[in-house]
Amino acid sequence: MTVEDVVLGKWRTANQLFTVVRHDDVVDTLCATSCYDMSRVGFQNTVVLTRSETRAARLKALCNQVHDIVVPWFMATRDPATLPEAVPEALLGPFAFTLDLVEFLLSRGEREQARRLVERVVALEPQQREAFEEGRALGADGSLNRPAWHTPETLGWCSAVHDLV
Numbered sequence: 001m002t003v004e005d006v007v008l009g010k011w012r013t014a015n016q017l018f019t020v021v022r023h024d025d026v027v028d029t030l031c032a033t034s035c036y037d038m039s040r041v042g043f044q045n046t047v048v049l050t051r052s053e054t055r056a057a058r059l060k061a062l063c064n065q066v067h068d069i070v071v072p073w074f075m076a077t078r079d080p081a082t083l084p085e086a087v088p089e090a091l092l093g094p095f096a097f098t099l100d101l102v103e104f105l106l107s108r109g110e111r112e113q114a115r116r117l118v119e120r121v122v123a124l125e126p127q128q129r130e131a132f133e134e135g136r137a138l139g140a141d142g143s144l145n146r147p148a149w150h151t152p153e154t155l156g157w158c159s160a161v162h163d164l165v
Contacts, residue, residue, distance in 0.1 A: 002029065002031075002032035003029075003030040003031050003032065003074060003077050004028040004029055004030060005028055005030045005077075005104060005107075006028055007107060007108075008028060008030055008100075008103060008104050008107045009027040009028035011103070011106070011107035012027050012103065012107075013027060017146070018161055018162065019103055019146075019158075020099065020146055020147050020148060020149045020151075020154050020157070020158070021146050021147065021148045021149060022148070022149035023149075026149070029100060030077055030097070030100055030101070030104050031077065031091050031097035031100055031101060032097070047059060047061075047062045069088065072086075072088055076088060076091070077101075077104070080104070080105050080108045080110045080113055081110065081113060083101060083104075083105060083110075083113060083117065084105075084113050084116040084117040084120055085116075085120075087101060087117070089124060092120070092121050092124055092125065098117065098118075098121045098155055099149070099154045099155050099158055101117060102114045102117055102118060102155070102158055102159075102162075102164070103158070105117065106162060111162070111164070114162070114164055115164040115165055118155065118158075118159050118164050118165045119165055121155065122165070128152065128155070131152030131153050131155075131156065132153070132155055132156035132159070133156060134152070134153045134156060135147065135152070135153030135154060135155060135156025135157035135158070135159070135160065136156040136157070136159060136160040137156075137160075138153055138156070138157045138160070139156065139157040139158070139159070139160025139161040140160050145157075
């Protein structure tokens with residue numbers, strides 16, 4: 001499952017020194033998951049339908065998970081003003097899509113929302129604090145030390161370069 005945003009991709013292209021290094025084929029990516037990422041919030045994406053007596057119940061359980069976890073995941077990206085509170089934790093973990101969501105907010109001129117999202121993630125994931133500070137140190141040198149996408153220091157770097165937190 002993937003959410004892509006052309007406006008975000010154009011913002012990244014126009015502001016390359018203020019975004020992380022990423023492949024061109026993901027320049028529009030706002031968030032994505034294989035559902036394995038969502039296992040940390042209880043999503044089980046494997047449904048075994050071997051036994052006929054359990055097929056309906058297992059399939060119903062998967063549909064309930066899609067309704068309860070996946071749909072809110074996508075809905076969180078609809079309104080930048082409410083995104084910091086609405087985005088599910090599954091998107092905010094280590095190596096998840098927090099950076100992309102922050103850039104999405106910045107691309108929409110929602111600087112305060114981007115700051116609030118960074119603060120939420122740092123509070124939710126204290127084990128990321130060291131990588132966050134390392135990223136901030138990289139960003140303090142200017143945008144010449146751009147980290148690669150989905151590396152631990154990206155959120156801190158982005159926060160420093162855009163003066164968020």
